[in-house]
Amino acid sequence: MPSLIETRSLTAFYGDLQAVFGVDIRLDAGETIAVIGANGAGKSTLMRSIAGVIANRPEMILHRGEPIGALAAPDVVRRGIALVPEGRKLFPSLTVEENLQVGAYGRKVEGPWTLESIYGLFPILKERRRNPATALSGGQQQMVAIGRALMSNPEILLCDELSLGLAPVIIKDIYAAFSKIRATGAAIVIVEQDIAQALKVADRVYCMMEGRITLSGRPAELDRADIHAAYFGAETHELH
């Protein structure tokens, strides 16, 4: 039985600049995995590669065993893989509700997520549904970005730095919604700089540094010092 998503020696480039150097990760059905790493480690590049924003060689990314590395984003969404992009990237010309609706543009399938159930998950969005999306607070905007991705009823939800720029209480609210999303059976990839948050929610964790996976495993099995070394590099580790 092939994994939901598997990357095989994934490399990714911005022009001539290489940002990801041979990454192998795996995501199985119903799992939540976390990808952690410092600024510039290549986490977003990995997410953008899977989502089809960056083109890769076909066999570098497998979805249920089928090569999808070269598919463009609109085709990846149609396969049930949705990305909550870093920085939320809401559409300023659209209201909150329109931002949610546009999330279902390419993939309209029966599933747990409709406008109503997303308003159930984030009640504040219903109150503010006629507002321009960019008039909302950062936390509310993040809720819109998550809801927008859910509107395609994805089997796989990729979340790039949900906590970016948000206050701790708000981060708690956002992650509280996660148990409900997991309960629908979706597999989730979380990208985080916040190690504690990642260890709390993930079944397995991958740590990235300079475009490579430096450590992986189940949170309970990982040693704090090893994570520190894998996250910041050996030099910092030697300081201890």
Add this chain to the structure above:
Amino acid sequence: MSFIDTLLQGVLLGGLYALFAAGLSLVFGIMRLVNLAHGDLIVLAAFLILLIVSTFGLDPFLAAVIAAPMMFGIGWLLQYHLLNRTLGKDILPPLLVTFGLSIVIQNGLLEGFTADSRRISAGALETASVNFGGISAGVMPLVTFASAVLVIVALNQLIYRTALGRAFRATSDDVVTASLMGIRPNAIFAIATGLAMMIVTVAALYLGTRANFDPTAGPARLIYAFEAVIIGGLGSLWGTLAGGIILGVAQTVGAAINPEWQILSGHIAFLLVLLFRPRGLFPRAVD
């Protein structure tokens, strides 16, 4: 009374200019593409209507209904296979390519239809007029204006009330994020240009029935369209109608004072608006 007459004629003429401009405004709003061949495409559509009228002996309104989907197809193909390749960070390639296209269309029309000026006959409608308490207005100008209002209402409904309209706005905001929603930007752009060409067909119908046109009439239509869009403010279709009306009124009032001033006074009105409201009267786009 004659001043009110002149004013009314100017307002109605503004409807025609708004029709010239609406497609330009739509395309610019969605993909920031300035199509320098827009005027020539209007003239191309006028020749297409003329061809259908003369070949099949159809009524020009019916001919326009047939021409509109053909023009949609031309616009779609043009955008998908040619203009999409020119879009990017650099604004020069689309300008160069559409400038070249303008020349290609003019020469193609010259080859096919000679340099003679033509007209589409609307029969008895051309001279028909209605009277409101002493002020009379031609039926064709009234129908033109009503069509402009209808086109703008329909476009606004499409843009603000439908899934396709949401996709238009989302793609205009951010192409990459739109593609994450399953939107195919190249297809969206092609549909937008196709729609613009349907509006161009409506404009061509009234251009061709109102006055003579020839293969080189496009660039002047482009200038009026530009001026209407800029006066109204980028991104607002009602603003474009207002821009067309201001242009039309300035021209007819100028012509009433001295027939030689017609074109000039339109351009002066445009310059005055630019001077005092550089972003136009009802700007919408933020960038």
